Amino acid sequence: MPLVHNSRVQPEWIDYNGHMSEAFYVLIFGHATDAFLDAIGLDAETRSQAKVSAYTVEAHIRYVREVQEGEAVEVQTQLVGHDAKRAHLFHTMARAADGTVVATEEILVLHVDTQAGGTAPFQPVAANALEQLQKRHDRLPRPQDVARAITMPSRSVTG
Amino acid sequence: MPLVHNSRVQPEWIDYNGHMSEAFYVLIFGHATDAFLDAIGLDAETRSQAKVSAYTVEAHIRYVREVQEGEAVEVQTQLVGHDAKRAHLFHTMARAADGTVVATEEILVLHVDTQAGGTAPFQPVAANALEQLQKRHDRLPRPQDVARAITMPSRSVTG
Numbered sequence: 460m461p462l463v464h465n466s467r468v469q470p471e472w473i474d475y476n477g478h479m480s481e482a483f484y485v486l487i488f489g490h491a492t493d494a495f496l497d498a499i500g501l502d503a504e505t506r507s508q509a510k511v512s513a514y515t516v517e518a519h520i521r522y523v524r525e526v527q528e529g530e531a532v533e534v535q536t537q538l539v540g541h542d543a544k545r546a547h548l549f550h551t552m553a554r555a556a557d558g559t560v561v562a563t564e565e566i567l568v569l570h571v572d573t574q575a576g577g578t579a580p581f582q583p584v585a586a587n588a589l590e591q592l593q594k595r596h597d598r599l600p601r602p603q604d605v606a607r608a609i610t611m612p613s614r615s616v617t618g
Numbered sequence: 619m620p621l622v623h624n625s626r627v628q629p630e631w632i633d634y635n636g637h638m639s640e641a642f643y644v645l646i647f648g649h650a651t652d653a654f655l656d657a658i659g660l661d662a663e664t665r666s667q668a669k670v671s672a673y674t675v676e677a678h679i680r681y682v683r684e685v686q687e688g689e690a691v692e693v694q695t696q697l698v699g700h701d702a703k704r705a706h707l708f709h710t711m712a713r714a715a716d717g718t719v720v721a722t723e724e725i726l727v728l729h730v731d732t733q734a735g736g737t738a739p740f741q742p743v744a745a746n747a748l749e750q751l752q753k754r755h756d757r758l759p760r761p762q763d764v765a766r767a768i769t770m771p772s773r774s775v776t777g
Contacts, residue, residue: 474648475662476732481648481674486641489633503634515640517768520677540770547770567768573635608767609676609726611699611706 461535461599462498464491465555468530478525485520488550488564491534495548499588501581509582510574513546517567519607524554524561531555538596539605541589543580544570549602563604620694620758621657623650624714627689637684644679647709647723650693654707658747660740668741669733672705676726678766683713683720690714697755698764700748702739703729708761722763 464487472483496502496513506512526532533555540547545567552562572579581589623646631642655661655672665671685691692714699706704726711721731738740748 476671476673480645481677482641482645485644486639489640512635514635514681516681518640518677518679518681519768520679522673522675522677542770545770547768565768567770606767606769608765609678609706609724610765611701611704611726 461537461551461596462491462495464494464534464536466490466532466534468526468528468532470528473528476525478527481520481522484522484526484552484562485518485564487532487534487552488518488520488562488566489515491536491550492548492566492568495536495538495546499581499592500584510572511579511582512571512573513568514571515566516569519565519604521563521604521607523563524559526554526561532561537599537602538589538592539565539602541593543586544578546570546589549605551602563602565602565605565607620696620710620755621650621654623653623693623695625649625691625693627685627687627691629687632687635684637686640679640681643681643685643711643721644677644723646691646693646711647677647679647721647725648674650695650709651707651725651727654695654697654705658751659743669731670738670741671730671732672727673730674725675728678724678763680722680763680766682722683718685713685720691720696758696761697748697751698724698761700752702745703737705729705748708764710761722761724761724764724766 466487472479474480534550534552537549550564553560570581625646631638633639694710696708707725709723712719729740
């Protein structure tokens with residue numbers, strides 16, 4: 460089973476088009492990343508005490524469907540890969556009501572030593588949790604859009 | 619010359635790490651996309667009257683440097699390509715003080731008919747503006763990270 464994070468679309472996340480603005484999909488995905496960190500034992504208190512954190516350094520988002528104010532959404536998170544200092548995640552956001560996928564976000568997260576100001580290996584508790592989670596998530600189908608790039612086929616502007 | 623959009627980092631955009639949260643880079647980039655739409659004659663009033671809009675359907679972000687509360691940032695926008703219904707943009711966000719790049723965002727924008735609820739060709743004014751802008755921006759160096767994908771080389775977790 461992927462990890463699950465639930466959210467509800469707040470009024471201040473709606474833009475002039477009358478639906479959730481692109482930044483706030485990323486805010487919800489960020490909360491799902493926080494939930495992932497909690498799940499591997501890197502909750503806020505542990506990060507603060509150990510003087511470590513996790514920074515998203517790269518993200519690829521697909522905005523698939525509009526989302527309205529007040530809608531409940533559910534983010535499922537799959538650990539695609541990891542190494543000593545990095546985690547590669549794939550978030551899928553769906554409407555809680557009917558499971559329609561509304562967006563996906565693939566991210567690369569770096570583990571950092573906030574005191575030294577550089578990357579640092581995950582400490583044993585998190586590293587072990589990642590190993591266990593990886594074993595479980597390796598059984599899930601690999602998300603179709605991992606390593607996706609934005610491309611626009613060349614064609615006539617009248618095409 | 620690329621298009622330029624200026625912003626300043628607001629207190630409510632700062633997260634528990636003490637620097638700008640990933641969602642708010644995207645908020646600033648979204649404002650730069652709005653400025654781009656203004657520049658091709660698709661300002662809010664025109665969109666509302668013509669019942670058209672422009673939706674970002676895909677984004678690739680690199681978070682390069684931390685940004686602090688109150689910092690002034692400048693986004694330069696390059697039109698990488700376009701066709702009858704789509705624009706492919708590359709935003710580069712830099713600290714206004716010293717020009718240090720703090721983030722980049724590549725996006726694909728779809729032109730939509732909000733009444734019909736589907737994609738629609740740009741109307742002549744916008745299409746002509748895109749053609750003119752494309753000619754100018756084709757003289758700029760192509761951004762290095764266009765069509766970039768997230769990849770994590772396989773290696774040992776102790777690597």
